[in-house]
Each structure stands twice: as structure tokens, then as C-alpha cells.
Amino acid sequence: MSPAERSTPDLGALLRNQAALDQIGADILNGGPRAIRYRETRAARMSMAFVAHHDEVVSVLTEESHFSVCHYDPLYAAVARPGAFLIMRPEGPERAERLAILDAAEAKTPWFGPDPAQRRAMARACVDDVLAAVSRRRRFDLIGEFGFFVPYLIAGRVLGLAGLRSFDLLSLGVCLVNRHSLLQLFRPETGPYLTDLAWSEFVIAQLLINFENRLPPFRWAAAWGAKRVRAQIEHRIDTSPGFEGDHTLLSALWAVRGRFSEVEDDVYREHVVSILMELGATLLLVPGSGFSGIVGRWLGPGGPGLEASLGQLQAMDAEEKAEAFVQEELRLAPPSAHLLRNATGPIDLGGLTLKTGEYVCALVKSAGVDIKNDSREVKADRCPSTYLHFGPENGPHLCRGHRLSPSILAEMFLGLTRLPDLAPRGRLTACGGLVPGRLIVDFGEPVGTGP
């Protein structure tokens, strides 16, 4: 067998094993074949081509006509009624219409544009609320507080989804399984129930991570969860007193309604619900995963540690350079460490000829270090076009939170620098990947990685 052809019993398991993916990336970057194909040995016999060089990853993520994102379709169909999660899909007239509405609405809020001032102030205020809560305690879960509560508060202000409420035993169960204690559900900063957040986390994790291993109970729960989140958003739309003047995306989406007079009312409402669902679920989950992954890198084997990393941030003229610091950290520990596509027709990629429909895995994390000098060092002056962790700059699926997220994370890390003597008390669980972990910290002890 050629070095570019390998086999695996289970592609889904391979995709969940970050160390194995890092190894494939290293094999490619260290002089191996430019693309490596894995064939499944079990009945399904799927195959997937992996690429890791920066230029190949860019081409897979940019050339929409050759590489489509339609691998998401089966689960999209399962989790929500048709049309609910269309933003990430390339096909169909809905996507163009929905993105046009989203572009118009974003331009009417201060959260998504090039000027970071207002979103930084807003994110700082949310971080301060959480800091005030943790400062009253000696011990707390750093990832839960910063990766979970801060995004929840921000989603309220940015999207207009504050104070959603759903409560039933199944939702409560999902909350508790998703690492939130009963006490956390009733915190004054966040309102009485966080169940919609827990559902969003579950649904999007199923959508994006649980590739080819979707047992019926997970599918059923994801579909049920998507319906809960949808019902909450529809309730918010129906009960909002007016949509003007509060800077939320929800208001802005109605403020630009007149510009899309050709779109029928029920279709427009469907766009609004869908946009809020997708941005809401992502905002509630991914910045927290980013935070968790970065802290995990610091505390992991050979990592610089919490204190040294925050010291490096402070030494960089912290306020101003904090977003550049975050970009570097996301390059080294991206929450979406790989992205999947399908070949739309026979095509050559890195020395392989792909068949129509064959899976392609772009190893975004490996591509992040495939840039020439000092690629493993954190530097504040790297060229932004080298970054792929939000998708390529001009790519068709560039992240809609690519400006907001660095601002949020910058304020989270600056918030940590204001905490005195923060000491980890245990290992960070489940860092890396989309689902954030848990890390218990307390004040007043020397910093170390704990038992």
C-alpha cells in the first residue's frame, strides 16, 4: 500500500481522537504525502482524505464548487424541521437570502463590525458580573464560569435572547448531565433557568462532533432539543414588546424587514428564527470551547502554565494586543481543529484523485503551525491572513463570529489577570474539541497543575 493510503476500523472514532489527527497532520507536514486517504475496514467502507498543509486546507475550505459541506445534511434533517439550520449549507436559495438579511441586520448593531470598542466594553461588563460572583467564593469552576456564564450573558445582550426559560424534567436532566449543578441554574446573573443553553450545547455538539455515530437516542434527543430551543426563540419573538433601539440582533433583524419586501412574512420569520438559533447555539458553545482549549494547552504536557501565559498577555500591552494574543492562542488550540467537506466531483488533491462524494478532512490545527518561522511561539504581530481557525479570510463559510469571538476571549483573559493568585486545583477535563471541560480553581495558593 502506498504511504498515502491507510486503513482504519472506524472513521468516526478517528475523528474524535485529536492525538491521532495531530499525528496524521505531523506525518503530512514532516515530508510525508501531501494528502493521506483512510479507508474504513468495516461494512460502511467510507473513505476520507486528510490534508494539513496551509495552502491545501485553504483550497478545500475556499473552493465551494469542488468541496461542499453537504455532509451535515442527514443530521440537519433529523434535528430540526427543514430550513432550521440552513446557514452553513451551500445549496438552495435560502442561504443567499438569509445571509443578505443577516448582513443587513449586523450592520445595524455595534457587535459584528470592524470597530471593537463597544463589544469589548459589553464583554468586559459581562466578565465583571461573573468576576463579582466568583470573588465571593474561594473555589469555583473556571471553565464553567468563564466558558459558560460569560457567553450566556453576552448572548443576551448581542442577540436579544436574555432570560429564555424552559423547564421540564428532561431539560433539567440535560442541564445536570451537561455539568451544571442545580444551584447554578438559579443564579441571579443569569435568571432562573439555563436549560435552553444546555440544549443548544447538546444539539450543536451532536451536529458538529458526533460524526457517523449517531445512535437513535442521541438523534431523538437532539431533535427534541432543537425543538425546545426553537420554541424558546419563537416565544421571545412573540413576546418582545418592540424591536427598536436596544442594539440586539433580534431588533436589528426586524428593523431591516422593509428592505426585503419581496420575502413573505412567514418566510422572513423563519429566517429570523434560524439566524437566532444558529448564532445563539454557536455563541453559547464555541467561545467557551475556545477558552477551555486554550487553558488546556497552557496546563497540558509541556504547556507554559496559567501564570506564565497570563504574564505574557500582560507583557504585550494587554488591553490593545489582547485580541492578537487570542488569535495566536486559537491558532495553536482551535475549537474546530478539523473541518469536513465532500468532493463534488472527481478532483485531484495533494496527489490523490478523489471520487465524487468522498469525504475530505481539512486539519485546521495542523495547518495553523504550517507557517514558516516561529510557528509554535505566541507572537502578537503575525499576519492575520495566516489564520484559519475561523475559516479562510475570503472563504464562503467564514465564521460569523470572527470579530466578536476574539473580543469576548480577550476580555475573559484580561478578567483572569485581575484575579489575585489563581491556582488550579485539579486537571482540566475534556479540554480541546467542542465540548468545554471543567477546571476547579481557588485563590491564594501557588499555581500548579494539581493532582
Ligand code: HEM
Ligand atoms: C472561538 C470562537 C469561534 C471559532 C473558533 C469559530 C470557528 C468557526 C469556523 C472554523 C467556521 C467555519 C466552519 C466551516 O467552514 O465548516 C465557523 C462558522 C460559523 N460560525 Fe464560528 N466560531 C467561533 C465563534 C462563533 C460565534 C460566537 C458565532 C455567532 C455569533 C459563530 C457563528 C458561526 C456561523 C453562523 C458559522 C457558519 C458560517 C457559514 O457557513 O456561512 N461562530 N466558525
